[in-house]
Amino acid sequence: MADDSVGERLQAGLVAAFTRVFAALDDARVESRSGYTFLICPDLPLPQFNGVWAQRDGGAAVAELGAALSEVEGLGLPFWLQTRVGRHPLVEQEAARLGLGLTGQVSGMVAASADLMPSPPGGVGIEIERVADGERLGQALAVAEAGFETPAGTLAPLYTERLAATPGMVVYLGSLDGEPVSTALGCRCNDTVGIFNVATLPDHRGRGCGTALSARATGDGFARGARLALLQSSAEGASVYRRVGFDSIETYNLFTRG
Numbered sequence: 001m002a003d004d005s006v007g008e009r010l011q012a013g014l015v016a017a018f019t020r021v022f023a024a025l026d027d028a029r030v031e032s033r034s035g036y037t038f039l040i041c042p043d044l045p046l047p048q049f050n051g052v053w054a055q056r057d058g059g060a061a062v063a064e065l066g067a068a069l070s071e072v073e074g075l076g077l078p079f080w081l082q083t084r085v086g087r088h089p090l091v092e093q094e095a096a097r098l099g100l101g102l103t104g105q106v107s108g109m110v111a112a113s114a115d116l117m118p119s120p121p122g123g124v125g126i127e128i129e130r131v132a133d134g135e136r137l138g139q140a141l142a143v144a145e146a147g148f149e150t151p152a153g154t155l156a157p158l159y160t161e162r163l164a165a166t167p168g169m170v171v172y173l174g175s176l177d178g179e180p181v182s183t184a185l186g187c188r189c190n191d192t193v194g195i196f197n198v199a200t201l202p203d204h205r206g207r208g209c210g211t212a213l214s215a216r217a218t219g220d221g222f223a224r225g226a227r228l229a230l231l232q233s234s235a236e237g238a239s240v241y242r243r244v245g246f247d248s249i250e251t252y253n254l255f256t257r258g
Contacts, residue, residue, distance in 0.1 A: 006228075007084075007250055009192065010108050011055065013230045017187040017194035018049075024163040035061030036091075038068055042075060043157040047256060051079030054088040062094045069098070081255040084108075092253065100255040107238050108250030111229045113222045115245040116215070126174045126182070126209055128216045132164040140173045140183040147183070147199025158185065158197065170220065174200075174213050182209035186217035193221025195231040198240065210240045218244060 015030065015037055022028035028041040028049075035056040041049040052068050054061050065081070072079040080103070081095050131137055141159035145152060157163070164171050168189055174182035182200040186193055195217050200209045218229045233241055238248060 006110060007108070009228055010110055010230050010250060011053075011084075013189065013192035013194060013228065014108075014232070015053070016189035016192065017196070017230075020166060020168060020187055020189055021158070021163065024160070024166045024169075025157050033060065033064070033068075035059045036064070036068070038071075040072060040075065040077070042077065044155070045077050046154070047078045047080040047254075050077040051081055051256075053082045054084070054091045057088045058090045061088070061091050065091065065094050066098050069100075079256060083253045083255070085251040085253055092255070095255045099257065101258040102253055103256045104234075104254045106232045106234055106252050106254065107248040108252060109231050109233055109238065109241050109246040109248050111218060111241075111244065111246040112227065115247065116218060116222075117243065117245045126176055126212050128172055128174045128213060131171050131173045132161060134161060136173060137161065137164060137171060139180045140171050143173070143180050143183045143201060144197055144199045146201055148197075155197070170217065172213050172217055174209055176204065176207075176209070182213050184210075184213040184217045186221055188221045188224055188226050191225065191227040193218065193224075193226035193229050195221075195229060195241075198237070208243075210237075211243045214241055215244045 019030040022030050022041060025041060025043050031038040037053040037055060039050055050072050069079060081100060083091055131140055137159040141156055144155050163169055168187055170186040172184045173180055181204040184198040185196040195214055198210050198214050221229055231241060
């Protein structure tokens with residue numbers, strides 16, 4: 001699967017999913033500019049929701065990089081410049097000139113329906129439901145923030161009834177013996193489904209809960225017409241998605257101020 005066409009579908013699918021999510025948030029923007037994608041999301045002051053994704057090397061992606069990042073910084077928002085390893089050397093040179101440094105990497109992962117494991121390991125006894133009302137969304141939020149170790153309220157914009165009602169969006173909540181322990185988001189746009197915010201309470205990790213929710217969100221997306229599932233993962237989380245059937249096809253460099 002690791003050919004350029006699938007890599008481009010991964011890129012386009014990520015942009016489509018973020019565009020869908022941002023449409024349900026106040027003052028959020030995803031703009032496809034010449035050679036790069038520009039993101040602003042004041043409600044989510046986290047670098048993964050603000051900054052620049054390089055799409056091509058050279059040209060406007062280089063010439064406009066400083067101004068684009070200054071626009072984000074002018075709003076007091078943290079940001080990332082995201083490049084694809086080996087594909088954007090000129091953008092990365094300009095990033096260094098602007099004083100940005102490499103802060104980490106994430107993997108771009110994809111799966112087709114034929115790649116899915118028939119019965120992913122783990123998750124025994126977990127009850128998975130789609131949630132859309134305020135109380136259950138609040139439980140999913142609490143699990144996500146505990147799982148990602150973010151301050152209370154940071155991720156609240158992603159767990160509103162407005163966002164849950166957005167076409168293609170699904171919030172999943174997994175429970176063991178009635179206790180919410182894991183969550184995930186699915187976002188289907190045309191023929192792709194993005195899997196995001198897979199999180200499990202620390203005391204319940206290692207039991208396959210994240211694998212089970214990822215498999216459910218992916219399978220639901222395919223059942224509703226998606227032909228490719230996609231996500232970005234840290235090195236620590238990639239094994240969860242490989243157990244579902246995902247394969248790493250891209251590595252992204254993340255740059256920010258030192």
